[in-house]
Amino acid sequence: MTGLTLLQGIRVISLEQFIAGPYCTSLLADAGATVTKIERPGAGDPRRGYDPRVGSGEEAISGGFASYNRGKRSVTLPLDTPGGVAELERLLESADVLVCNLRPGALARMGLAPASLRERFPRLVICEITGFGATGGEAADWPAFDSVIQGMSGLASLIGEADGPPTLAPMGTTDMLTAVYSAVGVLMALVQRARTGEGSLVDAAxxxxxxAFLERPLTLHEFTGEVPSRGIDRFSPVGVFRAGDGGWLSIVIPTDDMWARCARALGQPELTEHPELNTVLKRAEAMHDRVVPLFEKWAAELTRDEAAAALRAAGQPVGVVQNVDEVRAHPQLAHRELFVPMADSIAVDAAGEPLRLPRLPLLFDGERAHPGPVPKLGEHTDRA
Structure with missing residues (x-):
């Protein structure tokens, strides 16, 4: 079983830890790039110690580390010493990309400020991932984690019930979003280099x-002056409703045509002419007080899946709200082979079956990524 080769021959050096940098470079590795992860001797990426883990001692594999670091090479360097920095510089001589996901100014403190690196290695693409950007400003030196950015960006202010507190999204949302944008930025810079022969600095904050991800609420505020709040989407009716078996469904009704389909599925075609529900914006305002109760009354005698099937049959997009175990077992994701076996011999479940993690969620001419094994700390130092 071979992996993708789209980025074969591209050499990436990454000074990274936690999520944003590692997920960025894992996407590049899944596409065939050779990614060398630089780690602290004796410690490594803090996520190496995260539970859950399989195995024990030096052979232990952390699920939190494996998620973003499969298929990479691990080289340990003491970057707080001249010798360690000199070795990093040697590696950069043959590198195409440098990804740095450390505290702001980390490269400069090593004597490797991006401007000087570009002079010495003009073909090198440098991606610097920080909380607030690498161009100064009052927040430039502030430490940042996912939850910090969720709050400051306005994301948390929009999640949750209208009368409840701001709510953080799970899963390192802003870290992973930043990682995807950073990977796109690296690829854009590589395309430019192919044309001009010169690398560039990708500054990812x-x-x-x-x-920028909050496009709809920002646009609403810019056009109307309104400050969007939790619990309602002013652009279109969107929300969840409960079926008779206690299961939940998610729905959005952004057009009059879709509202007509819903009305027919509910057996109430006259709802399209209701004076309080006859426009998208009116239905958005009435989503929780009027629209959701209509759906729940209709679905009271149906299971979650029956209600979803009836709405789909009417041509209305609808989703069932699934738990993680349902997602893992979903036949469509099995058909797409999203979850691929880990390549590590000890990464097996209680039944001896390989543990499976999501691959790069794209297909290229029908081909899928097959990430390599999780590197042991410093495993490739002597071969760097």
Whole structure:
């Protein structure tokens, strides 16, 4: 079983830890790039110690580390010493990309400021991932984690019930969003280099990226002056409703045509002419008080899956709200082979079956990524 080769021959050096940098470079590795992860001797990426883990001692594999670091090479360097920095410089001589996901100014403190690196290695693409950007400003030196950015970007202000507190999204949302944008930026810079022969500096700020992600609420505020709040989407009716078996469904009704389909499925075609529900914006305002109760009354005698099937049959997009175990077992994701076996011999479940993690969620001419094994700390130092 071979992996993707789209980025074969591209050499990436990464000074990274936690999520944003590692997920960025894992996407590049899944596409065939050779990624060398630089880690602290004796410690490594902090996520190496995260539970859950399989195995024990030096052979232990952390699920939190494996998620973003499969298929990479691990080289340990003491970057707080001249010798360690000199070795990093040697590696950069043959590198195409440098990804740095450390505290702001980390490269400069090593004597490797991006401007000087570009002079010495003009073909090198440098991606610097920080919380608030690498161009100064009052927040430039502030430490940042995912939850910090969720709050400051406005994302948390929009999640949760209208009368409840701001709510953080799970799963390192802003870290992973930043990682995807950073990977796209690296690829854009590589395309430019193929044309001009010169690398460039990709400055990826988590704050910028997450704020820009809030396109709809920012547009609403810019056009109307309104400050969007939790619990309602002013652009279109969107929300969840409960079926008779206690299961939940998620739905959005952004057009009059879709509302007509829903009305027919509910057996109430006259709802399209209701004076309080006859426009998208009116239905958005009435989503929780009027629209959701209509759906729940209709679905009271149906299971979650029956209600979803009836709406789909009417041509209305609808989703069932699934738990993680249902997602893992979903036949469509099995058909797409999203979850691929880990390549590590000890990464097996209680039945001896290989543990499976999501691959790069794209297909290229029908081909899928097959990430390699999780590197042991410093495993490739002597071969660097």
């Amino acid at each position: 988590m704050f910028d990226i997450t704020a």
